[in-house]
Amino acid sequence: METMSEDPNIFHLTAVVYGSAPGDPQDDDAQIEAFGELPRRVEVKFKARIPDTGLLQDQARLDTWGQLYTHSVYADLKHSQDWRCAFCDKPARESSSSFASWMHLRPPRMNIFVHLLCDASGPCGEETYPQAASCVSCQSEESAHSDLQRCSKCKLSRYCGVDCQRADWGRHKKLITTIIS
Secondary structure: OOOOOOOOOEEEEEEEEEEEOOOOOOOHHHHHHHHOOOOEEEEEEEEEEOOOHHHHHOHHHHHHHHHHHHHHHHHHHHOOOOOEOOOOOOEOOEEEEEEEEEOOOOOOEEEEEEEEEOOOOOOOOOOOOOOOOOOOOOOOOHHHHOOOEEOOOOOOOEEOOHHHHHHHHHHHHHHHOOEOO
16 A cells, blocks of 8 residues: 655545446345445545645635546546446446545545446436546547547546547646556
8 A cells, every 4th residue: 555645735635436337236235245345436546736835825725726626537537437327237427426625634635435327316317418438538429339548657547549638638647647546
């Protein structure tokens, strides 16, 4: 296990994504028997330098910056694999998230827990958002059903090909240096 740096200017984010994969058992007992826990999950840890040390003196601004940073890595988590709804076998399109933060600590920390769903507004409703299995850049419906290529540096984000990866590079290159696991 990697030890976290105690540099107060480093923000620590742990993201835990819950969902299922095609063919996973939908019965709770069958999932526990198959995986040893409920449900399938991926945990990714990030460390990002806080861009302005003045943020450490202004709790409200630091909280806002932490939430914006978390939002900036969200697409990479959602589009990291062929996720299915945590409660049924339909493709995941939306998510329900909760946060726990300790931004007052030095270094500041935040956890995000993401539950991928087919429809966040009700039990398995309309398909209005791009599938989690789609390309992180174009998010086309067709890309969800193709063999996507992973970013060779972070091994998390998936793309249709070089054109989509180049189009997303400005956003994604900031994320790559912050992933620690």
